[in-house]
Each structure stands twice: as C-alpha cells, then as structure tokens.
Amino acid sequence: MADKQVSIEEAIGTLESGMTVGIGGWGSRRKPMALVREILRRDITDLTVVAFGGPDVGLLAEAGRIRRLVYGFVSLDSIPLDPLFTRARERGAIEVEEYDEGMFVAGLRAANARLDFLPIRAGLGSDVLPANPRLRTVRSPYSDAEYVAMPALPLDVALVHVNRADPQGNAQYLGPDPYFDDLFAMAAQRTIVSAEKVVPTAALLDEGSFHTLLFSRLYASAVVEAPRGAHFTTCAPDYDRDEAFQKHYAASAKDPDAWAEFARTYLHTDEAGYHAAVARFHADRGES
Template sequence: MPDKLMTIDEAVSSIESRMTIGIGGWGSRRKPMALVRALLRTDITDLTVVAFGGPDVGLLAAAGRIRRLVYGFVTLDSIPLDPLFTQARERGDLEIEEYDEGMFVAGLRAAAQRLEFLPIRAGLGSDVLPANPHLRTVASPYGDDVYVAMPALPLDVSLVHMNRVDERGNAQFLGPDPYFDDLFAMASQRTIVSAEKVVPTENLLDEGSFHTMLFSRMYVDGVVEAPNGAHFTGCEPDYDRDEAFQRHYAAAAKDPAAWAAFAETFLGIDETAYQAAVARFHASQGES
C-alpha cells in the first residue's frame, strides 16, 4: 500500500484557484486549521468553500480567498457568530448559498453517491426555497408527495482533521461526534487528512473500537501529521477549544488595528512558528 504521508505545504500545493473545497469539522470543533493556515500562505483565490463553517471560513473570507460560500451556518460555538465572516457578508464580498442543515447533509450524501440530487422534506415551507431560487421540487413517482430536490455538493478537494490516522489514510475520530467528515471525504475527488498523530495501522484500535474508524484509505490522497492542528478549535479528547485564544481572535477581528497586529503575529508564518506564538500568547496571559 502506498505511503501517503506529506508535509502541510505539500498537501496544499495541489490545490488551485477556482476549486471547490470542502472543509470538515463543525463550527469551532475539529477544524483542519493547520491546513487552512497553510492555504493562507498561498496565493490561491476564487475558491468555492463548502462547510459547516467556523474560523476556517472567517479567516479565508477575510483574506479574500472565497468567491462562493455554500454553508449550513458559520459559528464559533461559544461565540455565536464569526465576526470576520459577518463582515465579509455585510460587505457583499461573497456569493452565498445557505441551506438548512438537513439539506446541506443531503447535498453531501448525493455527491458521495454520485447522484445529481436527493429528495428531502427539509426546506419545504421555509425561506430556504425563495432564498435559493435555483432549487427545484420533485414529485414522488409513487404517491402524491412533493420533495425538495437538493442538488449534490460535489467537491474537488476535502480537508479534514482527525484524531488518528495511519500512513495509508485510514482515519479515526475519538471525540463525541464524527461531524460528517466521512461525507466530505466521500463527496470529494481528493481528500487530505491532517491528524493529531499518525500511528501504525496495527495500533489504530488502541484508543477506540472499530466504530471510531470513520473512513478508509480508499477516500484519502494525502496524510499530514499535525499535532494541535485543529487549534484554536477543539479536538476532543486530545484537547478542548482554546477559549482564551478564540476570544482574542474574535475581539481582534472587530478592530482593524488589532486585526493587523493579530495577523502579523499569528498568520503568514509556518505551523511551528504559529504554535510557538500561541504559547507566547498564553504565557503573556499568565497561563502555563
């Protein structure tokens, strides 16, 4: 079996402008932030981003990398809205498609099954249909019911962060929720997995049962070992969300001068330098 291990920069080097990128995780939980930070160090632009968004969307939007955003929500969880995303939307910087969460998942499932759409009840009688005039309904061939024909959300590349992975791409989550990362992988032409730790295949079940094996190597093209790679989002049980740093991010995002200082300190640097800057931040706050 091929070894799919690569560096962060190697992993994102094959991503091109105008691609459709799926980003796994959920809000401010288990986001592939090391890969997102690597994208920010490139000149990639005009992306279509498909996500249950959090700071991944906020950072990419603020950097002008997103042309079109397809999403169910964008939140920091303990902070209701990501301020960078809010600003970008209010400025009209983004083409947007906002869906009910059930519709969003149906779109990923359709793409995973290589279907053009899936029928779904979610969205009927809501503002989702008038807000997305391209949506169509479909009549049941077996009865009188009418459904929303949720179009597939096919992806060029998916970025996901897991707790453990082997060098072949067998991916494991150990936290409370898979966050639909398996659907992102199956809906995509290529998937890049970053993980807290790359382990030998024979050790994948040391910390969890086979139920925690979220998806197999057949869906994975690149594997990156990225300890603390979801920071500042959480990656349970390895670590919780860094609430102090998230508050710092959100506060800085609301002030241009503060954001310029934040970006100079934490963005545009490699991952090792980023993690060191985060450690200095916590030391300055009197934390260990």
C-alpha cells in the same frame, strides 16, 4: 499499500485557485485549521468553500480567498457569530448559498452517491426556497408527495482533521462526534487528512474500537501529521477549544488595527511560528 504521508506544504501545494473545497468539522470543533493556515500562506483564490463553517470560513473570507460559500451555518459555538464572516457577508464580498443543515447533508450524500440530487422534506414551506432560486421541487412517482430536490455538493478536494490516521489514510476520530467528515471525504475527488498523530495501522485500535474508524484509506489522497492542527477549535479528547485565544481572535477581528497585529503575529508565519506565538500569548496571561 501506498504510504500517503506528506508534508503540509506538499499537501496544500496540490490545491489550485477556482477549486471547490469542502472543509470538515463543525463550527469551532475539529476544524483542519493547520491546513487552512497553509492555504492562507499561498496564492490560492477564487475558491468555492463548502462547510459547516467556523473560523476556517472567517479567515478565508477575510483574506479574500472565497468567491462562493455553500454552508449550513457559520459559528464559533461559544461565540455565536464569526465577526470576519459577518463582515464579509454584510459588505457582499462573497457569494453565499445557505441551506438547512439537513439539506446540506443531503447534498453531500448525493455527491458521494454520484447522484444529481436527493429528495428531502427539509426546506419545504421555509425561506430556504425563495433564498435559493436554483432549488427545485419534485413529486414522488409513487404518491402525491412533494420534496425539495437538494442538488449534489460535489467537491474537488476535502480537508478534514482527525485524532489519528495511519500512513495509508485510514482515519480515526476519538471524540464525541464524526461531524460528517466521512461524507465530505466521500463527496470529494481527493481528500487531505491531517491528524494529531500518524500511527501504524495496528495501533489504530489502541485508543478506540473499530467503530471510531471514520473512513478508509480508499478516500484519502494525502496524510499530514499536524499536532494541535485543529487549534484553536476543539479536538477532543486530545484538547478542548482554546477559549481564551478564540476570544482574542474574535475581539481582534472587530478592530482593523488589532486585526492587522493579529495577522502579523499568528498568520504571517509558518505552523511552528504560529504555535510558538500562541504559547507566548498564554505565557503573557500567566497560563501554562
């Protein structure tokens, strides 16, 4: 079996401007933030991003990397709105395509089944239809029922972060929720998996049953070992959300000078530099 483990630079080096990129996780939970930060270090633009968004969307939007955003929501969870995304949307800097969460999931399911659309009741009678003029409804061939024809959301590449993976790309989550990362992987032509630890295949069952194996190596194109690669979002049970740092991010995002300093300190550096800067942030606060 092929060893798919590569460096983060090699993995993100395969992305190109103009791609449709699905980003796994949910709000500010188990986001592939190390992969997102690597995108920010490169000249990759004009992206269509498909996500249940959190700081991944905020950072990419602020950096001008997103042309079009397809999303169910954008939230920091403990902070309701991401200020960077809010600012980008208010000034019309990105095209947006917003769906009900059930519709969004149906779009991923349609893509991984290689269908043009899936029928769904969600969205009927709501403002989702007038807000998305390309949406159509269909009538059942078996009854008079009408459904929204949710279009497929095919992806050029999916980025997901998991607790454990083996070098071949078998991916494991150990927290409370898979966050639809398997659907992102199956809807994509290629999937880049970052993991807290890359372990031998036999060790995947050391910390969880086979039920925690989220998707198989068939759907993984590259595997990156990225300790604390979801920071500052959650990656339970390995670590919780860094609430202090998330508040620092959100507060900095509301002031241009503060944001410029935040970017210089945490984003204009490599991954090791990012984590060293975060450690200094906590040390300055008297935290271990």
